[in-house]
Amino acid sequence: MIELIKATVIHKAFGAGEIKEVENGHVVILFKASDSGESTEKKFVYPDAFKNFLKIDDPAIAEQVDSLIKIKDAEEDKRRELDLQEKREKRVAHVKALEELKKKLPAKIKIKKTNSRQNIAFKLNYCDGGASEQIGFNGICSDETIRYNIEKEKRVWCGSKECLCSQYLNGDIDRTALNDAMADDQFVCYESQLLKSWKVLAGEDGDGKTRKIKSARRNSLAVLTTRLPNTKEAERIIFGVFIIDDVLEGNDRESGYVSTQSTYRITLTREEANKMQFWNYHTNTTGKVSAKWGSGLFRYMDDTQAVALLQDLMKIKENTTDAQLAKDLLESYCRNHLIELTTVSQ
Incomplete structure (x- = not known):
């Protein structure tokens, strides 16, 4: 000791x-x-x-x-390698099982879904941390965005006394201390490390109760959305998507989450994201297109909406370094859920 x-x-x-x-x-x-x-x-x-x-x-x-650090690092490296090996083996076994099942099915048959699996879209506060070609969400916000989120949008966490960004805006700490806190793995906000961890939380409701994720499953699609500063809800954009490989439903003590460590994840530049308007792909529970999200932090999407989204993403990523990744993501999603898609470019 x-x-x-x-x-x-x-x-x-x-x-x-x-x-x-x-x-x-x-x-x-x-x-x-x-x-x-x-x-x-x-x-x-x-x-x-x-x-x-x-x-x-x-x-x-x-x-x-x-x-002690060397021992811990070695243990973590070994654990990550074992986890990755296990995930690779499960993925290979899953794909083989699907291929065998498809061989036994008549051509062009529609497979009726027997479970409640859905895809999931998240509403995220805008974060321009680490923005370059990537839209952000990988570092602490600029001074302008910190002030916008706290003073104009009145984001609950951003403006709380516990939030380091709020302490910085109030002059309690300087920018160096704020950046050092991020570097020291102190919690600033989970948007600031979202595209580093690729883990999205369900959060809490207005009464502080943890939210559960009941319908998203492994291999479901996760869609990351936000509103740029001074834009309306109807202008909500999609800035990233990934195929889920880990999901926790959540309980009374811990909120649910979805995450990925796979290669099936992709981000959009700000210009690309402006072409991916969320409400072009999602309808409210009434079945009508209405740009109203409400207080919830996530919504569910069906396969039809997800495939339409991924097809448009593939078109937007044409002639970019992510072109093959966008195509692989769409094909993997369809393969995992036995969806025949003849429009995928060969």
Whole structure:
């Protein structure tokens, strides 16, 4: 057992601090501001934060922590490799089973769905973090977007006291501390790391109760949507899609989520996303096209809507580096769900 309590550490932004406690995979550090004399507590992931951003003053303790990091990294590498191998084996077995089933079916037969599987579309707050050719959602928002989300859109999390972006806008921390928090794996918002983790949460309702994902399944399509600043709901765009390979329904303590680590995932540039208007593919429960989302964070879509979306995506990605990926994504989706599609370009 490494004795870390009261050990002195150095952080490049917060300066010198003393370890107060270590619990549940986190380390709590008490930093003392040199000018005001007030102390501030910060929580970091343990032992990961000691790789680059925290340094222990005691060489003996530092050596022990380094050894622990190496052991943990090795275990995680082994676990990821085993997970990937298992997923590859399951995918191959699934595809073979589908091919065998298709051989036994009469040509052009329509297969009646016997389960409640659906695809899922998510409503996401706009994030321009990491925007270049990619639309964003891979870093902390610009100052302009932080101010827009908090002051104009009044996003609940963005404007809360716990949110680091809100603390930055109020002048409690500077931009360097905000960026360091992101680098240290402190939670800023999950939009800021969405296109890095490829994991989307169902979130909570207005009463703080976790939402469940009951109809999305493995191999369903996940659709990522947002509204650009100063646009209306009718202008909601699609900026990414992926085929789900991991899904958690959720429970009373943890919200549901969908995610992927497969190659069947694709993002759109801002120009491309403007051509993929969400309400061109989705209808409300009444069956009418109405650009009204409401308070929910996700909606379900059927196979007809999903295939139409993927066909248009393939056209938009023609003559780009993602052309083959868009075609593979459409073909994989149809193959997984026994959908015959004669319009796929050969």
